[in-house]
Amino acid sequence: MKGPRKMLAPMLTVLMAIGLLAGCGSNDDNNSTASGATGNDVKGEKITLRMIESLTSPKRTELIQAMLTKFESENPNIKVDFISPPFDQADNKIRTMLGSSEELDIMEVRDLNVAEFVNNGYVEPLNSYTEKWDDFATVSSVSKSVGTVADKLYFIPNGLYQRQMFYRSDWFEEKGLKPPTTWQELYETGKQLTDPAKNRFGFSFRGAGGSNGTTDAMILAYNGANVNVEDSMFTTDGATVYSTPEAKAAMELYLKIYKETSPPDSINWGFQEQVQAFTSGVTAILLQDPDVIQSLQEKMEEGTWATAPLQTGPTGKALFSAGGAGWGISSKSKHKEEAWKLIAFLSSPEVNTGFSKDFGLIPIHTSATEDEFFKTGPYKTLIDMSNKPDMFVNAKPPFEYPGTGQWGQVAMESGQALLLGQVSLEETLKKWDAFWVDQKAKVKK
Template identity: 65%
Template sequence: MKTWMLSALTAVMVFTLTTACSSSNDGKKPDSGSKEKVITLRMIESLTSPSRTALIKASIDKFMAQNTNIKVELISPPFDQADNKIRTMLAAKQPLDVLEVRDLNVAEFVNNNYVEPLNDYTGSWSDFGTVTAVAKSVASVKDKLYFIPNGLYQRQLFYRADWLKEAGINAPVTYEELVNASVKLTDAAKNRYGFSFRGGPGANGVPDTLIQAYDADKINVDDAMFLKDGGTIYSSPEAKTALDLYVKLYKEGSPPDSINWGFQEQVQAFTSGVTAFLLQDPDVIQVLSENMQEGTWATAPMPTGPSGKAMISAGGAGWGITSHSENKEAAWKLITFLSSPEENTQLSKSHGTVPIHSSATEDEFFQKGPYKTLLDMTNKPDTFINFKPPFEYPANGQWGTVAMESGQAMLLGQTSVEDTLTKWNEYWAKAKADMKK
């Protein structure tokens, strides 16, 4: 009897439990199994600044609001440390999904297998059709796309219009005029100098561009660190003339401590009334607009060399996917959101870059004011000659450091102009030889 009653009670309990489970879930899986897994993306930027980081964070917040299953952690190192931190994280394969790749280091990253090619991803992105050819070229190595630019950069001359008017000087057209005007405007006793020199990180920008302008009739525009005869741009007699002018620009027309300046210091000197001339990309436009009175500054095309020509190029940085990422589909989803015409155009307007979509460049915003200079240069291709920067050379990634250190030694009189040119010539000759291996 006890055995029968125990069996009956067990049957009732099993039936009751089964009925309860069935009625509470209506045949569906328990709630705990229906929640979507949250993916965490780690993202790092390179060209950091407080205002730009705030803009990127705002876009990321919008993305996360639309994609509640994806969490984005943004890493924003100080600008002068960012690229080295990125290299360290990549070499150690630290958790990282989206990174800001630069035209300066894309070949290096590709050579080390740090970044994922994006060609197989772009077919599913409806906005890819309006990405300009220039933007694609900047982000490609050997016909493979490795990042989507978040903005394009093209250098121009910024100058203190009020200073030049006061001194009776016209906006410089040639590099020689720029150097002479810088010397004339320099008055150390008043803490006024002609040129916002950049001798620290990124120092190679001015001497390279100056030498290319002096080599304009000889240069190979498809391989712009080299001449048509195969020699490097540093091997010509014109290179010596150009670099002598560069040394004069520093010694007679620039603040002495600018030998250590990077991007932020040279821009700060211009906005605070220390210097009269600044060669920079359009991303400084917003900073100048916010910190200087209207009418005190203006823009002019890039200075030309003795042949009346200037060498110009578009550069850029943008979002790529690390090759070791475990969340590549989610990473691509974030990149396409940040790179959409709406988000990219807003970033360009707020931060001062040229947008990557053809539809955005037709916006009236980019056809007036300080941006008009960029269009003026584009409309004179025989004077302002576009060249292909050495993005595909892995050696390009370290060129900035090599040029900065040897350039500082030259400016301090520790080595000669001739020895510096020899070192630079040997560096790029080896870079080309290594590419052929």
């Protein structure tokens, strides 16, 4: 998912076709119905739901607003006050509203901050609602796990994000190159495609917000089978993945990829700059989630770009995880029944699959696997990866650690210092190791 974290993330068929998690049990006496019908509906009283999004963008906001308009037309007794802060201010805006007990019914919760919101008592468990919701049966197990903390579900994703490789097929054809299948090949291929005199570079590097999407992917791939897939910041013997010799080897290659295949100013690039460099013909290889597909289709000529699977490490494995954001109910909402009714509407197979097509996300329902839209074109790569589960391994992200939301900032700041030569690689890895050792200790307490 893009943003401070962009996490990380699985392939379409895995996301939609693997077995569903066991249904979440109710832990209260809530008498909600699948439809969310309440006394307000019966009496004809009109209520207003206050709803705020996090991952704002003009097109996304427009799409969500259209869905809300449809919901309001079908539910004339409910009005939705939709709040769309600027993207870089949205999460802090949500925290401020929740912390000050400002009136709020539905907020967009992210995999990065769900543990934080749960620990602060900001978000309502949805278990008692989903057990009465018929459509919950087709929500994929990965979609459920993204919004779950300690066996309780706190948000329904509005779509899933999973990284894949996008590359300039026209550049590759010019030089007779094939898409790189390993990180080492990515470096070697990137060097062949780099020509600073022509303002051409092999790799669309990202050194600012979200940079840990690359460093984490490389370190996990290099650790390979030694990663604890149920707790992916740690190895099977309990050490952090950053404390291993494999992590050092991965980061040594990471430094070479930046210095020898990437634009120098990409140390300051975030999501927008990274994608813009690719679409404008500055870079040849982009690692991103499927939400960039529409932008590429709009800005690039057909046949000039293509997709390929993720790169593997020395042992032939690539570890990935799904990321997502979605709709949760504020624990202090005065209209929880109506709030759930709206979430159920937005999360229905028809509405969610339509939104996923329009915005470029992976739908949350297993039924979407039968849709030809997701079986062809740039989405096909996700299915190709899912057909090789021994090579492309699904690892659970560290969403349940309270400090997960800060990890992106820590990794970015220390990573930039490393790239600038201000600190050594050993110092950087020790800092990253200490961060996750501390997170583990806090959870144990």
